[in-house]
Amino acid sequence: MAKIAYILLCHKDPLAIIRQAERLTAVGDYMSIHFDARAKPAQYQQIRAALKDNPNVTFAKKRVKCGWGEWSLVQATLNALTAAVDSFPRATHFYMLSGDCMAIKSAEYTHRFLDDHDADFIESFDYFQSDWIKTGWREERLIYRHWFNERTQKKRFYWMYEAQKRLGITRNIPSDLQIMIGSQWWCLRRRTVEWLLEFVKKRRDVVRFFRTTWIPDETFFQTLVRHLVPEVEIRCRTLTFLMFTDYGMPVNFYNDHYELLLSQDYLFARKISPEAKDLKRRLGLLYAAEGVQFQISNEGRSLFKFLSGRGRIGRRFATRFWETExxxxxxxxxxxxxxxxxxxxxxxxxxxxxxxxxxxxxxxxxxxxxxxxxxxxxxxxxxxxxxxxxxxxxxxxxxxxxxxxxxxxxxxxxxxxxxxxxxxxxxxxxxxxxxxxxxxxxxxxxxxxxxxxxxxxxxxxxxxxxxxxxxxxxxxxxxxxxxxxxxxxxxxxxxxxxxxxxxxxxxxxxxxxxxxxxxxxxxxx
Missing domain, CATH: 3.40.50 (Rossmann fold)
Structure with missing residues (x-):
């Protein structure tokens, strides 16, 4: 039977992390935690102290300071993965989570699902041919080097980009890689993770390339899994249910979304609102439950588009310029x-x-x-x-x-x-x-x-x-x-x-x- 090592990247709310770890490991699964090095040391010590007697929990041996869009997120994931592989030899799958994720199926259902599907679940779309990137940079993420964070060092970020552009300083993508892109929330089999970690040790040139790409957590694992694993063994989807608004912001789930979440063809959901205490309580009880039957209707995204769209109905009174006269x-x-x-x-x-x-x-x-x-x-x-x-x-x-x-x-x-x-x-x-x-x-x-x-x-x-x-x-x-x-x-x-x-x-x-x-x-x- 499948045994899952959850890879948890988190940076706040130590009590929620402790509860999540206790909940997911209570049924025999594992968890490897990377707590952002930018966070308060006291919070990290609180988590370590609360979980020190839990044999199914381990921690990344080296913590890094994480920043959105940076290589640091990939490095943090690799550190947590390495700790999980070393600590949990019986783990068959490695599932990427954040502190905002919660299970929307029982452990019984989750294990049976993974047993029935011998594959890696990861979004992996062609970087240049797909429309996964809706707006903004595409090629620029890869052919230029990005040493600074656009959110915290905006002037340096764009100065370095413009300097490289003016001077014509670009770089080649590793010739043997087809760059892929997709969601960072994946579930990989043990063999795939071992291959990936071995590849990282051998191919330092690939690591150097991704270290200075922009938003590598959307391309690194997606590219390497497709490079290492036969296509027939990859399911190009995530098992974590998440949605975004028209403005690119994640949709939060609240107490009245319980039935909706359970009916989706996913194992976890993100993001659960911190205010949805009853939803968290019910989902927490669900993971350990046995004999629960789930009716999968999977209408969540179409429902959200329909209901949210009703509030954005506008009219155009002026004639478009190409229709004048x-x-x-x-x-x-x-x-x-x-x-x-x-x-x-x-x-x-x-x-x-x-x-x-x-x-x-x-x-x-x-x-x-x-x-x-x-x-x-x-x-x-x-x-x-x-x-x-x-x-x-x-x-x-x-x-x-x-x-x-x-x-x-x-x-x-x-x-x-x-x-x-x-x-x-x-x-x-x-x-x-x-x-x-x-x-x-x-x-x-x-x-x-x-x-x-x-x-x-x-x-x-x-x-x-x-x-x-x-x-x-x-x-x-x-x-x-x-x-x-x-x-x-x-x-x-x-x-x-x-x-x-x-x-x-x-x-x-x-x-x-x-x-x-x-x-x-x-x-x-």
């Missing part, structure tokens, strides 16, 4: 069918085509595979369609040789609706108001990744009101925009009432509007 044409009429239930809108659109022969296109701004003519590449991706929306629409009018065109949009596309409604052309909007059962909302949550087959009923019950309110909010924004030609067709209305709405929207005789309104199963799910 751009218009669909004064004589043209754009008819937009807006509906959250896409299948309902598509049925309406299909009947409109049959009855009126007006060209109609389904959700071209929402579905990549919406059938579109070849317009020179502008139609290839959703990103291009959004960016060149007016140009795209003009080209569609020209392609169909028409002055009337119908398209479908999601109620969430308020920016598009505002943009087209402000054009010199005539824009008519038909909002189709549907009723949403709990079963439909659950299906919707699963389709968009907010829930999965294993999502607990408790999570769903808390999620459904939010989804329902979000749909109401989208509809309210359409009403608040006060569009000049806005019509509303309702599932709860009679066929006659909906026919009258369709007649106004399409400007067609009542008989034709009635044919569309009385379409069988129009609102069926």
């Amino acid at each position: 751009s218009t669909l044409g004064r004589e043209r009429e754009l008819l937009i069918v807006v509906c959250k239930k896409w299948h309902v809108a598509k049925r309406v659109l299909d009947r409109i085509r049959q009855v009126t022969n007006v060209p109609a296109i389904e959700y071209l701004f929402n579905e990549e595979d919406t059938p579109l003519p070849d317009l020179g590449g502008i139609q290839n991706t959703l990103e291009k369609r959004h960016r060149h929306r007016r140009a795209l629409m003009r080209m569609l009018f020209d392609y169909f040789e028409t002055d009337r065109l119908i398209v479908c949009m999601d109620p969430g596309n308020i920016e598009l609706l505002n943009d087209f409604a402000s054009d010199r052309s005539v824009t008519r909007i038909l909002e189709i108001e549907c009723q949403f059962s709990d079963d439909y909302l659950i299906g919707h949550a699963m389709r968009v990744g907010l829930a999965g087959e294993q999502t607990s009923q408790d999570t769903l019950e808390r999620l459904l009101p939010t989804i329902r309110n979000n749909m109401v909010h989208e509809s309210d924004r359409i009403r608040d925009a006060q569009f000049e030609f806005l019509n509303r067709m309702r599932e709860a209305s009679s066929e006659e009432e909906n026919a009258a709405v369709l007649g106004r929207f399409l400007n067609i005789p009542a008989e034709k509007a009635q044919q569309i309104a009385e379409t069988a199963y129009l609102f069926a799910d």
Whole structure:
């Protein structure tokens, strides 16, 4: 059975570190601690004294002063790893942790998981080809030498960079290495760690290279594991669940996140808020528990994106510079069918085509595979369609040789609706108001990744009101925009009432509007 040596890098809160060490070693696992040399000596002595009688705890023989983005973090990890390998010959896996991490599965589950997956778990993406680095330096981290810390010695850091750049002083990446990048939270097998430590002893040139790279804890282990271990034995993922906000800050977890954390396909989570005392208590008890069954739904990231995004809805009132004087044409009429239930809108659109022969296109701004003519590449991706929306629409009018065109949009596309409604052309909007059962909302949550087959009923019950309110909010924004030609067709209305709405929207005789309104199963799910 797997036995884990946890590699803990920490710099504060000695009581939390002591509790974490006692909790994780109580079931027979091990821990090797590196406590930052910058921290107060009294705190380190407090930890040593509390854990001195625990045979499953060891300490890095040499402590270093750690700084964000520095080689010191890698050196601290290597020191703790060396101590763990020497002290715990029965350890089969080495798991990197911080003081903010806590287990979100039981030890029983964790050991069984590692027994079933004979592999190293580490994010390891190609440094230059992947999009792991979202903004900032890429090549500059490697080809220039960085002796100073950007956070504590900013002037020296950038002076040294500019001096090397001006003088053309660069260096080569070790020729036999493919530089990789990924999260610093990994779990490696014993054989891999022994190979890695042996490699570090032999290849001092590689160590010298990484000593002066910037943020090497994101590249050192990721590169060497990929260099030493066959690709088939690497799982390019972390077993620690962590998320970041739009501003690049780690997301903190609180007391009400307990069920959510347990349902994620991870073994640990980071960061647990210091204020989440009840969450820490419950997770602490969980690690030693036996017979616990976990339902993995893994919707955490999509849920966070959905819920946090609701508070960041903005509008663009000014015309983008490349759209100045751009218009669909004064004589043209754009008819937009807006509906959250896409299948309902598509049925309406299909009947409109049959009855009126007006060209109609389904959700071209929402579905990549919406059938579109070849317009020179502008139609290839959703990103291009959004960016060149007016140009795209003009080209569609020209392609169909028409002055009337119908398209479908999601109620969430308020920016598009505002943009087209402000054009010199005539824009008519038909909002189709549907009723949403709990079963439909659950299906919707699963389709968009907010829930999965294993999502607990408790999570769903808390999620459904939010989804329902979000749909109401989208509809309210359409009403608040006060569009000049806005019509509303309702599932709860009679066929006659909906026919009258369709007649106004399409400007067609009542008989034709009635044919569309009385379409069988129009609102069926």
